[in-house]
Amino acid sequence: MEGPPVIDVQGMTKRFGGRTVVNRIAMRVCEGQVYGFLGPNGSGKTTFIRMLCGLLRADGGSGTVLGRDVIRESAAIKRQVGYMTQRFSFYGDLTIEENLDFVARVYGVPQRVDAVRASLEHLGLHDRRSQLAGELSGGWKQRLALAACLLHKPRLLLLDEPTAGVDPKARRDFWDEIHELAAQGLTFLITTHYMDEAERCDRLAYISYGDLLVDGTVDEVIDTARLTTWSVEGGDALGLAPRLRRCAGVGQVVAFGKSLHVSGADAGALEGAIAPFRTPGYEWKRVRSGLEDVFIHLMESSTDNFSR
Amino acid sequence: MGGGIFSFRRLWAMIVKEFIQMARDRMTFAMILGIPVMQLLVFGFVINTDPRHMATAVLLADSGPHGRTLLEGLKNSTYFDFVKQVADEAEGRMLLTRGRVQFLVQIPENFSRDLLRGDRPAVLLEADASDPTATSGGISALGGILNTALLADFKGPLARLAQDPPPIEMRVHALYNPEAITQYNIVPGLMGVVLMMTLVLVTGLAITRETERGTMENLLSMPLRPIEVMVGKITPYIFVGYIQIGIILLAARFVFDVPVQGNLLLLLAASLFYIAANLAMGITFSTIAKNQLQAMQMSAFVFLPSILLSGYLFPFRGMPGWAQAVGEVLPITHFIRIARGVMLKGIGFGDLGFELWPIALFAVVVLFIGVARYRQTLD
Structure with a gap:
């Protein structure tokens, strides 16, 4: 075609x-x-x-x-x-x-x-x-x-x-x-x-x-970026953002309305990082990474390359 | 800390900033330093309201010794520099008309013989008085020269000639502007100045304006050749130039009563060269300048020499050689000669060519530089 x-x-x-x-x-x-x-x-x-x-x-x-x-x-x-x-x-x-x-x-x-x-x-x-x-x-x-x-x-x-x-x-x-x-x-x-x-x-x-x-x-x-994204809702989901950002393995934490998208390049490390936050009242689920997540991920990793 | 109606700290911040910006704007800096130097040179050396060493042609028909003595006296006065011996009056007149010489001295046949006989022979001094300043010095010094120049010859038996009345008759023909009316000289020159100032300035902004308004990028992305852009931009101003010429000619005729001796159509045709030269100069500035302000500064930089070195305000032949050389390059110098020539002297096409080709050459060279400088990319 x-x-x-x-x-x-x-x-x-x-x-x-x-x-x-x-x-x-x-x-x-x-x-x-x-x-x-x-x-x-x-x-x-x-x-x-x-x-x-x-x-x-x-x-x-x-x-x-x-x-x-x-x-x-x-x-x-x-x-x-x-x-x-x-x-x-x-x-x-x-x-x-x-x-x-x-x-x-x-x-x-x-x-x-x-x-x-x-x-x-x-x-x-x-x-x-x-x-x-x-x-x-x-x-x-x-x-x-x-x-x-x-x-x-x-x-x-x-x-x-x-x-x-x-x-x-x-x-x-x-x-x-x-x-x-x-x-x-x-x-x-x-x-x-x-x-x-x-x-x-x-x-x-x-x-x-x-x-x-x-x-x-x-x-x-989206596929080539090999980015894993989780979404969390319920409870004080947005309030988790500062703590999540500090965790190793978490690349970006972005609010979408009432939910929070947490992405990372290493799926295992990301799952390990969010494990302590998977408490009752919060609903965690794997979602497909968005284009924006991928681009911000690309941008941040290329900045790293650039400054190195 | 921050209050108060006046703070030296804030003032100092402002002064430091202005110094940095001034030093970084090289063009303005060059102007600040360049203009006084130029003015010093020009006003100091070029302006000469009692110009001497005027180019003079001689028609010497006398074969005796006294004619030569008289010429020697004229030369020693430093007002007259003999540059050419002409064969007849027609040739002398042509040199005057074309502005090659300021004066023509005619010593008639049998001058020495008539002098000795006491017949008071007449010596004729013809002057191109279209610029009264250029000739008034020489003409007024003439009486004194005559009384003294021949004294050396009047010895022994000739001593009787040294008495009153003077043994020769001096006739002065102030040609082209016999009444020495300054407007006659200034108004045609003004035409050159007005055209230059407006046309250079207006096209000087033409390309920088595109750059500053951001339309240049679009223009460059289109299939336009540099020469198309440049000629396209200057063509409308040819009409503007002709409107200005029309206004000045009407004013010359009806306000200043300047006579028009020659063919106006010839002047209008010659003007096309001059308008084109100025527009080419403006558009070339425009390709060199980074912004409209720089283009204006560059224009101002040519205005000064154009006004001062062109013979517009001060007699061209009264200037030192280097200033005349600079003046000869400028189109305005030649156009002013054309305008004065047609209006005051009634010169024809044959006399005009000598002034036209320098203008045309200038236009072509300058436009070539402009086309070469025109940036076809945004690099």
Whole structure:
């Protein structure tokens, strides 16, 4: 069911000064996939994406994007890629329509006037097309940016935290649209900090301090982490947290409503650590580790590696 | 500890912070040190309201000794430097029109013979008076020179010539601005200054603005070539430049009554080169500056030499050689010559080419630097 690879790169490396920001990252994304790219702030996600679309020169690495050489053919790649920047980077002093018109002209979109009108109608912004883009709310700015990125019918979309600061309803609509487009064969590489969004991706990669720590489907990512999680409810479950955190073998203790999730990398050590707390009144049960548990676990262990 | 209406500790914290920031902003620091040095040099050496050593052409038709004595006297006055011996009046006039020389001295045929006969031969001094300051010194010194220069020759039997009235007649033709009206000279120059200041500044901000507003990242991710971005950004300002020229020309005509001797269409065509040069300079600053403030500072850095070394305020030929050399590089120097030439002297296309190519060369070189400096990536 996998299509041909759209992004197929190896060893991508970027250094700023003496600091390696992206360290030999390999990535393979196939046609029609929605590929989630996760990692803490400053982990190198944006830098990696900028290298893919020729905005930054790579210090090392090879491979192809849309069949073009990622290092040498960035001009050709730019024409077929839509890149949505983390910060809104269209012109606040142009109207919605003028922004779209500018983009359409730059890419030489055929039947430009019709394409812009169709885009405005699809956005539901046709009536507000004369409004200055700078006056739009966060959610609308993000929809405008997506529409502008789609105007030249790219085959690959690189979206850098497209839903940061957008309300839940707008986020859901946004993701519905992404899946619709993916069904038509468009490929997406999306960075996000939201776990619900990560779970809507076909595949995920997790990057920390420039290193790719894990990639695969949601289930694969969870399985490879080999994390054991217990949930405890009842009694003063939340009150147990400080004491549990001090126990050897306990990695993280996170409150979810009235229950507490306790995870650890070593299942035996974790079971030993929680044994004293398994008293009547508390209901303990094994649960499947969540994506967030896995990521926080990955992040903490990579921090250890980094500081060592 | 923290109260009180004034605390030296808080003041000290502020002072330390400002010192660190000032030292770190190298550009501003360079300006603070560079501008006084530049002003000292310029005001100290360049401004010369009694300029001497003006380039002068000579038309010497006399074969006798007294014509040469007279020329020697003119030269010794230090107001006139003879740079060229011309064959006829047409050639001398051309040099004046093109601004190659400030004066043309004509000593007529049979000057020595007529002098000895007591016929009071006439010596003609033609001056390019479009800038009155440049010629007034030489013209006013003329009377004294005439009275003394020939005295050495008037000995023995010629002593009678040393008496009143003076044995020669001096005619002065102040060309192009005979009434020595300062506005005639300043208004065309002002056109160059206004265009430069506004156009350099406005395009200087063009690319840094994209960077500062965060739109650069988007622009770079699109398939645009540097030359497309740069030329695209400066083209609208060509129209702005022409609007400014229109305003200044209207003011020159109806407010200052500056006569227009030459062809205005020619001036408008030549202006395109000058506008392009300034826009190219601005956009190149924009590719070098890190932010809008730096771009403005860089612009201010060219304003000073452009105004002072271009011949706009002070006679170009009154400046020392190095200042003239710097001035020759600046487009404004050549444009001011064109504007004055067309408006005051009525020069034609043939005279214009000499001033046009330095402007065009400047524009091409500067734009080339800009394109080379334009960062195509975010590195």
